[in-house]
Amino acid sequence: RMPTYHLACVVDDHLMGITHVVRGEEWLSSVPKHLLLYRFFGWHPPRFAHIPLLTNPDRSKLSKRQKDAAVSFYRNECFLPSAVVNFVAQLGWTPPKSEVLDMQELVDQFSLEKVHKGG
Numbered sequence: 001r002m003p004t005y006h007l008a009c010v011v012d013d014h015l016m017g018i019t020h021v022v023r024g025e026e027w028l029s030s031v032p033k034h035l036l037l038y039r040f041f042g043w044h045p046p047r048f049a050h051i052p053l054l055t056n057p058d059r060s061k062l063s064k065r066q067k068d069a070a071v072s073f074y075r076n077e078c079f080l081p082s083a084v085v086n087f088v089a090q091l092g093w094t095p096p097k098s099e100v101l102d103m104q105e106l107v108d109q110f111s112l113e114k115v116h117k118g119g
Contacts, residue, residue: 006030010037018046022112025050026061049112052092092116 009030013021028050038045054062062069074084082102089106090099093115101109 006033007037010034010041010043013046014038014041014043020047020049022049022051024053026053051112051115052117054091 031048031050034048035045056062056066067073071084075081085103085106086100089101089110093110095101095106095109096114097109098105
């Protein structure tokens, strides 16, 4: 991957005061580079978490460039924003109490430790 991307990520996250970075598992190999940059700058690194990728039925990586992976597709199809948020939040995680949650319930119940291990 390009070194300027890694530098930009670290500087940007630091300047924005980011405390937690959650990325797809394909970025796992970038963590050592980012940790070195944080150390070289004398900055405290955020906590990192890597989650399984969202995939298509054929197991290929879901792309934001695919029509039905864009939020605008669902907006144009008149899906309720709360339904889309609920669906996306539960793609790799199962809430402990209910299948339909409002935003505050999602925030209160979400835990990275409960994210599924496989995509």
